[in-house]
Amino acid sequence: MRKLTPDKLEPGMQLAKPILRGSTVFIGEGSLLSKSVISRLQSMEIDIVYVDGTAEQPIPFDEAMASLNTRFENSGDNEIMAHIKQIVSQHIVDLYE
């Protein structure tokens, strides 16, 4: 899921979360955005729109894993830290899939 400000929306993107007006659904989850819907959204007071897809990662996968190892370099054989590292490592793997 990607989180975008309305000015970054492009036709063909699919909503990952519904757009609400008060408590009623204005555009449902899964809707494809057209040019006209995007301009309506841009004229409404909306800060964030959630669309499908993976956010672009700023660095290559290998570099992300190398940084992770460096960050945990001082943790030695601390079991809790090893556990946290393992969860973060899996999280990074998932981000790049």
Next chain:
Amino acid sequence: MSEPISTTIMRHKVESINALPTVPSTLKQISSMLENPRLSIDELGRFISNDPALTSKILKMVNSSAYGFPNRISSISHAIMLLGLNVVRGLLLGVSVFELMQKTIAGLWEHSMGCAVVSRLIAQKREIKEPEEVSVCGLLHDIGKVILILQFPQEYEKAQEHAHAEGIPLHEAERIFFEATHADVGSWLARKWRFPINLVEALEYHHRPRLSKQAILETAIVHVSDVLVRARGIGSDRDARVPDVDPDAWNLLQLSDDDVKGILAELEESASSDTEVA
């Protein structure tokens, strides 16, 4: 190497923040206002509403994922009603130091926002009544760094360089150049600004949560949030070493693996480079 700067000198200089030439005038005004024990909701609301830039920054913040309200909050009075006086006082400080954070320490704002998000998520999992207050603790936990760099720029830069060169946490490097750390500085200011004790202790003991006496849970949450945000490498130097988590604080929160995974996923969304929060 010269002697570390004494706690007495540090405290005196930090507490005279209202007279410091490098502090922007808005922050000085806010600082004086927060010292007033009789500050009313109306006065605070008026002060913020009279400044359109401040109003827009605060509304952007309360509508961001750090606070996670499903419906848009469109006015300062609505924000105060929903979040309470102390949370809005904290947010006011947070957005006022935002630019200073951006200018002085790379990644500090992103780290602080990340901690605000994670602190709120953990507070909700632990069913704390006011998760937004804990979020503010996360947002402001490193505010002492900004004030130290403004008051003691040369010494603080040396501490930063030392931490980087030796691969040690900044608060350990601070100890070489100063008798107190940014955590102490943050707590002095939080007291000066009349924040509740849970915020004071969460700032003071975020590296040593076992010393907290009156805000054990909140302090543990900010400590663990700090570790998790660093573990993910958000904000500060991507290679900065993650300090070890305090085992008692970790165990107190009883986070399952799925909890931590969910927290990291939400953190990712809030830190996404697609958006600017402030």
